[in-house]
Amino acid sequence: MKIALIGYGKMGKAIEQIALDRGHEIVLKIDETNLSDFTKENIAKAGVAIEFTGPHTAYENILKLLDLGVPTISGSTGWLDKMDTVQALCNNNNGSFIYASNFSVGVNLFFELNKKLAALMHPHKEYDVALEEIHHTQKRDAPSGTAITLAEGVMETYSEKKTWVNDVQLDSLLPQADELLIVSKRIDPDPGTHTIRYSSEIDDITITHSAHSRQGFALGAVIAAEFLKDKKGIFTMKEVLGL
CATH class of the missing domain: 3.40.50.720 (NAD(P)-binding Rossmann-like Domain)
Incomplete structure (x- = not known):
């Protein structure tokens, strides 16, 4: 080819x-x-x-x-x-x-896992959901396209979340009830780490994909x-x- x-x-x-x-x-x-x-x-x-x-x-x-x-x-x-x-x-x-x-093959499998976990978690209202993505400092856009895809996967089930919002000041933004928070961090030399976290007063449930290279x-x-x-x-x- x-x-x-x-x-x-x-x-x-x-x-x-x-x-x-x-x-x-x-x-x-x-x-x-x-x-x-x-x-x-x-x-x-x-x-x-x-x-x-x-x-x-x-x-x-x-x-x-x-x-x-x-x-x-x-x-x-x-x-x-x-x-x-x-x-x-x-x-x-x-x-x-x-x-x-x-x-990435692994990330695309992660997309499907993300949707499945969102469907399992949605009935349990005691958990709040948020996303975090980390990339190298040369990445020009925030949030990453991968993070947006993950957020959209969550929102397919969480219809009460009308949009995502991005925090590049690192945990300084308080989202509204109808907003899904994506925190973006830029740390060298990270090629890409994406985390979805469901948090409650009792425990956290987290899934993460970490790329080792391009x-x-x-x-x-x-x-x-x-x-x-x-x-x-x-x-x-x-x-x-x-x-």
Whole structure:
């Protein structure tokens, strides 16, 4: 499989190594130094593109890739308010697209565990629920996309929680009864730790996913690319992993 990497930072380099190890070929690598190479002619060499950039560039990158007709994997966060436009373009162009807030196989299993635990805990009103996420200081957005996905998983059951709120001042925000608190911490060199905690006066129940490196995210992105190649439509990691 021939892959274009849109975004060649730490994540892009991790994806490159895993893709090569799995027998794939990297035919294009785009970063801030060679944006002029992001052309129709160069993209046409690839069977799939993997986009990992940032909240200020991801949306335009995805639109360009879908306009050029290349199956697109995106793991960038911070642009999801424009998801409807991206999905409409993909459908109108008979394209192929997968977005995930986190491509790690372990995290996607954790998403399902989170929903199951929320359903078990919801009848027990003596417990308050809150989330915490920790990332390295170079992460640009807060809360993380993974934390938002986890919060949305909780709110599927906790319908009384109308929205999530983010505290980046570390335990200084008191949420309203209809708000789900996400505390964001930035501590080097943490690649990603996410915790859901149910607290009562008697005890706490906590589930945590701790990433040891970027390798899990990178492997999942390559697995998603292998799944998407030669398919049409919009998919999620649930379909990729058969969850």
